[in-house]
Amino acid sequence: MKSLSLKCGVAALALMVAGAAHAGKSDDTLNVAFTKELENVDSYFNSSREGVVLQRAVWDGLVYRDPVTNEYKGNLATSWEWIDDLTLEFKLREGVKFHNGEEFDADDVVYTVNYVADEKNGAKTQRNVNWMKSAEKVDKYTVRISLKKPFPAAIEFLSGPVSIYPNEYYAEAGPTGMGLKPVGTGPYKVTEVEPGKHFVLEKYEGYHDSPKGQPKVGKIDIRTIPDVNTQMAELFSGSLDLIWQVPADQAGKLGAMEQFTVANESTMRIGYLTLDAAGRTGEKNPFTDVRVRRAVAHAVNREALVAALLKGKSKVISTACFPSQFGCFQDVANYEYDPEKAKALLAEAGYPDGFETDYYAYRDREYAEAISSFLNAVGIKTNFHMLQYSALRELRMKGGTPVSFQTWGSYSINDASAITSQFFKFGSLDDSRDEEVRDWLDVADSATDPEKRKEYYAKALTKIADQAYWVPMFSYNTNYVFTNEVSYTPTPDEVLRFVDMSWN
């Protein structure tokens, strides 16, 4: 009790001294809100969007993909070449220093790659790293990375989730130490970490001549505020300068206000219904009949969903991938909104009065609810279950679900292998179990000839659409709202790039 009242007193004193802390352009501090608590700043040990944002600010990869032109440029590496299907050689940039003064060289790359590629070390998103076998040093500024099997998307991954850590520091601090006191080569260094709730970044004065450009804003102050309303209230009161992932309706209202700028960009995330075509929930399950699946596709007014709910740069999609992804063939069967046709198909399949089914979702309740309402309208009576992500995943892994609303963001990897191949190769989340599709995808995933890859992805995607294993709905978008003091143009990969921000 005593210490608490003491605390209250100290706090009051601090307030009087500091005055109301209104930040922003005047003190070169950009105040940003995160919605989710980030588990660990160490980018190999988190799997959230917030983690990617910090990763791009604090660390660098060997390669950089220009988010606008999609062109690969050297970052920590200056050049690279394929020695064979399984070996990549990199020439490294000289004179780069980590935030703690450690010099960057081949040892750092070797240590980082060997550490994260070892499954025992428990990197959280194995998919990002498990294609690498090991790395070896050739000389101080030359390094080779060996792959487990041919992996055409290697450069894409190296420009994304694989960032390079300082070997001496990481060996000592490990993921926990790295999470609490991150050290990288990136444009911003971390000066303060309160796990999950507060992060402060400062401009790294010695940042190398990177394709990311030089940081302009001096200080970034990030707080976790879970409630969107609270975020907006803070934005109004001036203690936040930028919020993102703002729902469409609110963004519309904020955009109408003079003091804010709303920028909208598409993301790689898509929403879809997955139908139990393989009969995992029971052989007599109606969704094993292709006519029922097509009826579902005809029943949902996707244009209305996009126009009324998602808005912005969202698009109706018909393919089981995001259109910009490599191999995402677009010329497939499209099911226009036609409830009468849906009813006719249901009748043809032996359900003239429709049927009742369990319907699952784990996020975006609004969208899921609107979709279920469209299904109800043609006679597919849905029992809505909104579950926690883990509970739904477990259910889907064990016995499948008749129909569920799912989304997938492909880790922002611009390749169809990051989505289609994840779900149609007999994994536990594969609700269709089509051998032909699996075999085509196997060819497409491992071929090194881009044209052959395209051809086989197209085959697989055409059959998926034709059979309506999935009913692809729409692509997502993100709204960034910031005060007029801030200048920022978001990129279509849902990564908040502090290095691109500046004051007006």
Added chain:
Amino acid sequence: MTRTADTLLEEIQGPTPGQMLRKRVFGHQGLLFGVAVLGLLLLVAIFAPLLAPHDPYAQDLLARMQPPVFLGGSWEHPLGTDHLGRDYLSRLIYGARISLLIGGFAALISGLIGTAMGVAAGYFGGRVDMAVTFLINVRLAMPVVLVALAIVAVFGGSLQVVILVLGFLLWDRFAVVMRSSTLQVRSREYVTAAQAIGCSTSRVILSEIMPNIVNNLIVVVTLEMAHAILLEAALSFLGLGVQPPTPSWGLMVSEGKQMMLFEPWLVAIPGITLFVLVLAINLLGDGLRDVTAPENRS
């Protein structure tokens, strides 16, 4: 002896207990208000299909979040429409069913559990009492909201799950009150008399004890009904209550919360109905306590 037969007669005749009760009931504004509002909401819930102007589930994505008529909307949707273009008034009317259903059944389940435990503890005493007291302590020590959240997160929210969870979590007050009431009644002459003439235990409890503690029970029922309704709303607010598209008032607040800063009526309307309902139930409970036990309030 100075009293005459007349005054004596007057004293005896005085107001009967029934008349006194009636006088107290009709003189108690809170009780009357509670009964009136609760009765009205009950009628609304029962006749929802007749009263609702629209289907509460019919969505119209082209007519989302239309304002209520007093904020410039049209009479087509007197209370406006929600974020999926569903008629707000109709959802509110059907929502009365959900809230009363949850309050009623949760109170029923917890009442059965708590009363059985409390009466058993009070009547038998000894080990039974110790066991029940221990269970009450365990239950009180568990943080309700947290445990309810955890369970609903596991099983997924649905009307049944929420009712069961609340029913199994809110029995503590029943047990505490019924235990002490039974203790008070247990040693009264009519109970000992019934025991002496060889009535069975169940008979003694049902026909001698229960009638004498039932007024306390009713008061707790109202309190727990209100408690359950508020808890369901809190669970729905945290995203773990009943499932959409069920029009629960708590869920409506939670859905409207998204646009709270711009369309505050989306939150205000279900919030106010929730408030009025809980208020009515509480006033009813307070009133019943005052009326049946007037010595507690001067």
Added chain:
Amino acid sequence: MLNFILKRLGLAVLVALTVSAISFSLLFMAGDPAAALAGEQATDVDIEAIRRLYGFDRPMIVQYWEWLSRALQGDFGESYYFRLPVADLIMERLSITMTLGVCGISFALLTAVPLGVVAAIRPNSLIDRFALFLSVMGQAMPSFWFGLMMIVVFSIQLNWLPPSGTKTWVHFIMPTIVLGYYAMPAIMRLTRAGMLDVLGSDYIRTARAKGAGEGRVLFKHALRNAIIPVVSLAAVQMGFMLGGSIVVESIFALHGAGYLAWESIGRNDLPTVQALILVFSMFYIVFTFLSDVLNAWLDPRIRVA
């Protein structure tokens, strides 16, 4: 007295053990911990790797025993989500919840006791009516609704108070009021009833008859006796409050233990949730134990019961 304390202590420990067992088993049903741990974008390979890494494939009773024996030494394991020791995580967040709880109960006591006293001195007066009105409102208003409305009025429209955060004491004003408001009705009713009771008793009449000043009668004699049950109620309410601050913490973005608990449920962060349920229960158990002892000390009749 010692005998009484030991008996109560034994009961408290038994209750704590039971609660720990319940919370442990409860959360093991909470979906696949490995899937939750791996996160939304994880593949089957990730999940399988995690399952082996954390030993989720072992029997539950083994895992419970291991957890309990370590918990008794203050080691609650490592958070699956943050990969930090749970004990550190909770300690850090608990200070906010405790501050909020202490401020909330102080607010409730400071408003409810005076109101209750005045209401008892002047039954059926305007103040009594007002107090009743406040308490009835407090019982019927959903806390999340109250919190949201406070933000709309005091942060958005008037711009007087910051809507979120914990930087200064000003940030605690709204959460304190919202949290404290719900403990008010019970405390006020009890104060009022207790005062009415005491004021009608013989010794107060005696004190008055002896010619003691009205203030002296009220504060020296009446309030002192009426306050005893209020103190123990406040202790119990405080225990409830700490467990019930989830809603308030999530609205005002206070990163306290309640918010941590809610988030951890969603993330299936088992060690954290288990530890938090146990910690919240312990608060309740400790507070009720203290209030039992206090009551027994003040009122010797209880010791026999």
